Structures are given as C-alpha cells and as structure tokens.
Amino acid sequence: MALGQRPRRRAREEPEREGPPDAPADPESVARTICLNLLTGRARTRAELATELARRDVADEVAVAVLDRLEEVRLLDDSAFAEQWVDSRHRHRGLGRRALSQELRHKGVDTEVANAALDELDPESERAKAAELVRRRLPSLDRVEPQAAARRLVGMLARKGYGAGLAYDVVRTEMAARGAELEGDVPDDDAL
Template sequence: MDPVQQAKDICLRLLTARPRTRVELGQALARKGVEDDVAERVLSRLDEVGLVDDAAFAEVWVRSRHNFQGLSRRALAVELRRKGVAEESAAEALANVDSEAEEERARLLVRKRLRSLGDADEATKVRKLVGMLARKGYSEGLAYRVVKDEVRTSLLDETF
C-alpha cells in the first residue's frame, strides 16, 4: 500500500474517534513507523482541508473538560500543552473560562461532593474537599476560600 495513503488512513481512523491535535497525529504516525516527510505531507493536507485545527480543538477541549470534569484553567493549560497546542491557541481557548466561571465550577464540585461526605467532621470535610479541588488544578487560595464558604453554608443549612 502507498505510504501516503497508509498515513492518511491512520489519521482518519484516529480522527473518527475524537478530534486530535497535529502533534497527537504526528506522534501516532511516528509510532506506526511512518517516515517524517510522508507524515508532514499528510498532516499539512489535513490542515489545509480543515480536519486538523488545533485552535478549534483547544476551544472544544477546554469547554468540555471544564464543564464536565470541573478542571481549572491551570490544569487545562497543562493538558493543552501536553497535547501540543500552541501557547497562543491555548490562551485564546482558556480566556473563555474567566475567574468567575472557574470559582462557580469549584463551588458546584464542592457542593456535590459535600453531600457524599455525610457526618464527617468539619476538618475532614475541608481536607477532602480541598484535596479534590487541588487534584483538579485549582489554586490553594481559591480552594480554601470556596470550601470554607460551602462547608459553613452547609453547616448553617443543617441547623435550620
């Protein structure tokens, strides 16, 4: 089989599963033993026809991972960098998640998790909730502030 056609087939198969960045496709082609010049030709052609668009990928990735996984801007920036998205494209996509949206998402995550912590004492709740937010990339200051507010609010709700 023609190496260009083979490389194109690999890329199209990967793109059928989910959108991917140019770097991800390049890495997949390298793992399959596709020569660099063939990979570059195929990737350039996919760019030209709009099947590979790192800026669009970054926007969709950020929206999805922030809304459904609750990841912070910092965690999203790390993921985009790992996927090979250019800094400029990543910054534009991350600009859609402002501080207010990030804090509101953190509050929603804490409220949801707080319900499952039941009768745990306040210190345990704070430790577990701050840890959860830290794993999702939220800053320590934001995590503590949000958790303290939400734990205090839940304690007040329990007394009434």
C-alpha cells in the same frame, strides 16, 4: 431453504487493485488513511497524529505533507481542538485551569494556543463549577470534623486543577452555607 436456516450471505467482492497483488501502498495514502481513521473517533492535535504516524514508521516528509494537507482542508485545527477540549473537560469533568493547561500540554498543543483557549474560560464559570463540586461532595462529609472535611474538599479541588486561594474560599463559603465555621487562614500551595 429449510425452517430455522439462515439465508446465505453473498461474499463481498473485493475491488480490483492495480499492479501486482503484493505491491506496497502509496505512503501518502497510508498516512492519510491512518489520520482519517484516528480523526473519526474524536478530534486530535497535530502532535497526536504526528506521534502516531511516527509510531507506524511513516516517513517524516510524508507525515508533514499529509498533516499540512489536513490543516489546509480544516480537518486538523489545534486551536479549535483546544477550545473544544477546555469547554468539554471543564463542563463535564469539572477541571480547573491548571489541570486543563497540563492536559493540553500533554496533547502537544502549543502554549500560545492553549493560553488562548484557557482565556475563554470565565473565572465566574470556574468558581461556579468548583462550588458545584464542593456541594456535591459535602453531604458525604457530614460526620467528618469541619477542619478535616475542609482539607479533603480543598485537596479534591486542587487535584482538579483549582488554585489554593479559590479552592479554600469556595470551601469556606459552601461550608458556611451549611452552618460549619472554619478556623485559620488559607493554606499555602505547599500544604496542598
């Protein structure tokens, strides 16, 4: 080998396949591979996998059989997914109950399973996360009139899925800690 040349790589040998070269693959094997590849990246719900299998034209009976087997071997568990999703999205993104509920519904998680996962979200933890979000945003609103700043902060919390009462209470408390007093009552949900 001459200086500066790269060594040649050996070609990978393809495993021998049974049957004719153009034979279609077993539908269950194809469906299983699709699901396992999707589950490799992150946990998914049964509904997400079913949607992807339907998109790839996997027969319904094959999809049901593969999904049932994945649940049987505990590679697919909507309850565990919902608990993990709620914990992660609340802790890292600061989302409140309403936003988390909407996301779980969008992912196809059953309402009862979603509610059970959301019940694990401690109200004190939710309040603390809302206060943390407000404290992080407050310095950027120092030059804004207090009422306008409060509206912005309450709006931010509402978009993150916090209820109006909790949002306004947290904003009022955090702004008071910085010396700003707010006038007026808690805005109703329509104002958000």
